[in-house]
Amino acid sequence: LNNQLKRVVLLSTGDELMSGKIADTNAQWLADRFYTLGLEVAAVLTVGDFRERLVWAWEQAFEMGDLVVSTGGIGPTADDLTTETLAGILGEELRFDEYTAERMRRLFEGMRRPMPENNLKQAWFPESSVIVPNALGTAPGYRVSTEREVRGETVMRHLVVLPGVPREMKRMFDETVIPWVVEQQGDASPPVARTFQTFGMSESALDEAVAEVIPEGAARVSFRASFPKIGVTLLTRGENAEARLEALAATLRERLGGAVYAEGETLMEQAAGEALRARGATVAVAESCSGGLIGSRLTDIPGSSEYFIADFVTYSNAAKRKILGVPAAVLETHGAVSEETVRHMAEGARERTGADIAVATSGIAGPGGGTEERPVGTVCFALATPEGTISRRHQLWGSRDWVKLLTSQIALDWIRRWAKGVDVLESGFRR
Amino acid sequence: LNNQLKRVVLLSTGDELMSGKIADTNAQWLADRFYTLGLEVAAVLTVGDFRERLVWAWEQAFEMGDLVVSTGGIGPTADDLTTETLAGILGEELRFDEYTAERMRRLFEGMRRPMPENNLKQAWFPESSVIVPNALGTAPGYRVSTEREVRGETVMRHLVVLPGVPREMKRMFDETVIPWVVEQQGDASPPVARTFQTFGMSESALDEAVAEVIPEGAARVSFRASFPKIGVTLLTRGENAEARLEALAATLRERLGGAVYAEGETLMEQAAGEALRARGATVAVAESCSGGLIGSRLTDIPGSSEYFIADFVTYSNAAKRKILGVPAAVLETHGAVSEETVRHMAEGARERTGADIAVATSGIAGPGGGTEERPVGTVCFALATPEGTISRRHQLWGSRDWVKLLTSQIALDWIRRWAKGVDVLESGFRR
Numbered sequence: 131l132n133n134q135l136k137r138v139v140l141l142s143t144g145d146e147l148m149s150g151k152i153a154d155t156n157a158q159w160l161a162d163r164f165y166t167l168g169l170e171v172a173a174v175l176t177v178g179d180f181r182e183r184l185v186w187a188w189e190q191a192f193e194m195g196d197l198v199v200s201t202g203g204i205g206p207t208a209d210d211l212t213t214e215t216l217a218g219i220l221g222e223e224l225r226f227d228e229y230t231a232e233r234m235r236r237l238f239e240g241m242r243r244p245m246p247e248n249n250l251k252q253a254w255f256p257e258s259s260v261i262v263p264n265a266l267g268t269a270p271g272y273r274v275s276t277e278r279e280v281r282g283e284t285v286m287r288h289l290v291v292l293p294g295v296p297r298e299m300k301r302m303f304d305e306t307v308i309p310w311v312v313e314q315q316g317d318a319s320p321p322v323a324r325t326f327q328t329f330g331m332s333e334s335a336l337d338e339a340v341a342e343v344i345p346e347g348a349a350r351v352s353f354r355a356s357f358p359k360i361g362v363t364l365l366t367r368g369e370n371a372e373a374r375l376e377a378l379a380a381t382l383r384e385r386l387g388g389a390v391y392a393e394g395e396t397l398m399e400q401a402a403g404e405a406l407r408a409r410g411a412t413v414a415v416a417e418s419c420s421g422g423l424i425g426s427r428l429t430d431i432p433g434s435s436e437y438f439i440a441d442f443v444t445y446s447n448a449a450k451r452k453i454l455g456v457p458a459a460v461l462e463t464h465g466a467v468s469e470e471t472v473r474h475m476a477e478g479a480r481e482r483t484g485a486d487i488a489v490a491t492s493g494i495a496g497p498g499g500g501t502e503e504r505p506v507g508t509v510c511f512a513l514a515t516p517e518g519t520i521s522r523r524h525q526l527w528g529s530r531d532w533v534k535l536l537t538s539q540i541a542l543d544w545i546r547r548w549a550k551g552v553d554v555l556e557s558g559f560r561r
Numbered sequence: 562l563n564n565q566l567k568r569v570v571l572l573s574t575g576d577e578l579m580s581g582k583i584a585d586t587n588a589q590w591l592a593d594r595f596y597t598l599g600l601e602v603a604a605v606l607t608v609g610d611f612r613e614r615l616v617w618a619w620e621q622a623f624e625m626g627d628l629v630v631s632t633g634g635i636g637p638t639a640d641d642l643t644t645e646t647l648a649g650i651l652g653e654e655l656r657f658d659e660y661t662a663e664r665m666r667r668l669f670e671g672m673r674r675p676m677p678e679n680n681l682k683q684a685w686f687p688e689s690s691v692i693v694p695n696a697l698g699t700a701p702g703y704r705v706s707t708e709r710e711v712r713g714e715t716v717m718r719h720l721v722v723l724p725g726v727p728r729e730m731k732r733m734f735d736e737t738v739i740p741w742v743v744e745q746q747g748d749a750s751p752p753v754a755r756t757f758q759t760f761g762m763s764e765s766a767l768d769e770a771v772a773e774v775i776p777e778g779a780a781r782v783s784f785r786a787s788f789p790k791i792g793v794t795l796l797t798r799g800e801n802a803e804a805r806l807e808a809l810a811a812t813l814r815e816r817l818g819g820a821v822y823a824e825g826e827t828l829m830e831q832a833a834g835e836a837l838r839a840r841g842a843t844v845a846v847a848e849s850c851s852g853g854l855i856g857s858r859l860t861d862i863p864g865s866s867e868y869f870i871a872d873f874v875t876y877s878n879a880a881k882r883k884i885l886g887v888p889a890a891v892l893e894t895h896g897a898v899s900e901e902t903v904r905h906m907a908e909g910a911r912e913r914t915g916a917d918i919a920v921a922t923s924g925i926a927g928p929g930g931g932t933e934e935r936p937v938g939t940v941c942f943a944l945a946t947p948e949g950t951i952s953r954r955h956q957l958w959g960s961r962d963w964v965k966l967l968t969s970q971i972a973l974d975w976i977r978r979w980a981k982g983v984d985v986l987e988s989g990f991r992r
Contacts, residue, residue, distance in 0.1 A: 150593025
């Protein structure tokens with residue numbers, strides 16, 4: 131009997147998916163995880179809360195996948211049909227799990243709320259199931275391994291049932307399902323992965339750079355673009371995986387250079403903040419076209435008050451003059467979108483706040499306002515520091531949102547680079 | 562032969578969906594559209610670019626749905642297998658559409674780029690298909706109506722094939738597929754819909770309010786929550802649909818009152834901007850915990866420079882004092898998160914910019930910084946206007962992101978309400 135996991139089918143259930151009320155982000159997240167684990171997802175089946183459709187979906191899933199992962203349909207209400215339906219398909223009775231019931235009762239006691247009787251429905255499981263604990267909610271999941279007849283052959287099928295709430299599902303998957311999957315894969319050493327967050331190279335340029343330094347077959351490489359950053363993940367397994375991966379990562383780190391702004395799951399605003407904190411420096415911002423986005427991103431990070439002092443969003447020329455002291459003559463001669471103006475903005479912000487450094491931007495986010503000389507997407511950047519002021523003009527592209535986002539990304543990268551002691555002017559996105 | 566459309570199956574294809582690289586937002590969008598049209602989506606089937614899996618998915622879809630809508634798999638490359646595979650299933654030859662080919666050639670000429678030969682693949686269609694034009698890209702879609710044997714019966718099946726690029730798919734669906742679906746539904750008058758954008762009521766409160774004023778069966782009601790706003794759509798069809806809907810909308814508008822901030826697909830920042838423009842007024846902002854988000858949202862709207870002058874993000878107490886002139890004694894006595902402080906912030910911002918009004922916020926976004934007296938989520942708001950200054954303290958909730966977003970939503974609603982002449986202090990989210 132073949133016990134190896136190869137193909138996965140994802141099963142998403144819930145009426146809210148069928149009416150377009152929510153997007154099936156669980157399927158994408160799980161597909162990403164399985165991709166990293168080296169398992170193929172053969173299909174995603176999504177159905178509403180109807181018994182006959184669930185039966186159809188499970189039957190199909192058993193045909194196609196060695197492993198079926200289902201999300202949703204295990205809540206306390208009448209339309210949560212997964213467990214009952216599945217027990218029928220498996221030809222198993224349901225068993226009541228006293229431990230689960232007791233834990234639910236205690237959770238409700240802790241919240242000082244009476245437990246609705248229907249909650250106990252979540253303490254019933256197919257007889258042969260192994261419970262998958264849920265640290266963040268009342269409904270545990272479970273898994274079953276069973277023999278089935280598929281096209282006249284007896285085969286092994288594994289199924290995992292998880293709740294639909296993404297936060298709970300993800301934690302249960304990472305904590306309990308992944309270790310079990312890795313064990314089933316029969317590999318003594320678990321897979322090891324390293325992710326680089328990059329900014330400034332296109333996906334095809336990254337692809338070429340990776341191909342140059344990572345020998346074919348040495349690691350599984352995947353890219354995850356989430357504009358304006360692209361994550362590159364190297365994954366390997368087997369003997370000495372850690373050491374081999376570290377060697378590969380070192381080569382790639384060197385090849386990508388300043389384009390790597392962080393490792394792991396890190397946003398640019400986090401990387402900039404961590405670099406400032408490490409250097410013990412404070413920052414001020416002066417914005418025009420980005421309209422407050424740089425300040426907003428910096429302050430998305432808890433504890434940012436340690437290094438962030440103030441942001442001046444001077445949208446009008448009068449505001450640039452009055453609030454930041456940009457000389458009228460500079461605005462008149464060079465215009466609001468000029469390196470001269472942003473240098474004055476940065477210096478004005480630095481003086482007025484006493485921050486160690488100040489970054490400033492001014493540009494044309496569009497769709498209107500472009501000229502022959504300064505088309506939409508023209509953005510000027512300046513950084514005032516104790517060592518002096520530097521500036522650069524960039525030609526960005528895309529919709530208003532994209533120009534704003536790219537502008538904030540470059541400004542944050544300038545902050546990070548300065549705090550890290552890396553060449554600031556090298557930053558920026560090359561198409 | 563039953564020709565009526567009742568049940569829809571969505572078919573999403575593409576390897577990027579199976580590796581978790583992208584989420585299937587097309588399925589959600591289509592499910593939402595069909596829900597509004599009153600058609601039931603029975604299942605969503607998602608498979609990668611493999612011939613045998615596509616065959617399986619189409620066969621299943623024909624079993625379950627009168628109408629099958631497929632997205633993806635009709636591009637120019639070798640892994641785009643939908644058309645070829647589908648022609649095989651339908652038992653049809655492919656035909657070459659000269660008009661489509663000519664249009665593609667001209668599009669490439671217009672871009673002064675040579676057309677890759679494989680692009681012509683997109684000019685081949687199953688023989689009986691009706692082409693669905695694509696205004697935004699090179700690959701048109703198509704639809705086919707055909708008789709099939711399903712469980713021993715001859716039934717009518719309709720299928721629509723669209724590209725996977727969301728922007729193109731959506732436009733094609735709205736422009737060409739919806740009118741055809743409505744025609745198939747055999748209703749002389751097309752459905753008419755009205756959407757209200759609300760802020761300040763929970764979904765269950767909205768549900769109750771709607772139930773009070775909209776008689777059962779008078780209109781199809783749907784809610785779409787996209788924090789912090791909730792859209793309520795009324796849809797009706799048949800005789801006098803326009804007039805009946807208008808009467809229902811008028812009752813609902815009155816019942817919901819100030820909670821409705823706009824009609825149609827409008828964001829709060831748009832509504833606030835339009836109200837300012839209509840009143841010919843300008844605005845300045847002073848922010849603390851929201852960190853620039855209010856300014857960033859205001860400037861997301863093209864043309865916002867007409868009414869937005871400046872935003873002061875004064876994160877530290879020193880910045881509040883030096884930049885906005887909040888008296889040290891006020892900060893000391895009442896604290897940074899107090900109605901007294903935000904009143905000074907708003908007045909300082911208004912004076913320094915000459916704007917007609919200025920809105921100010923200061924609060925504790927969390928996760929740290931809360932106290933017994935001012936827990937995380939405490940946010941104070943003030944609005945300085947020619948008629949004087951008003952202020953209010955709100956107790957918000959949720960993660961740091963939520964507190965920031967809710968803060969910006971309330972501030973924008975204050976701007977909108979002032980510009981519209983609606984009671985400002987009534988704004989805010991009640992759980």
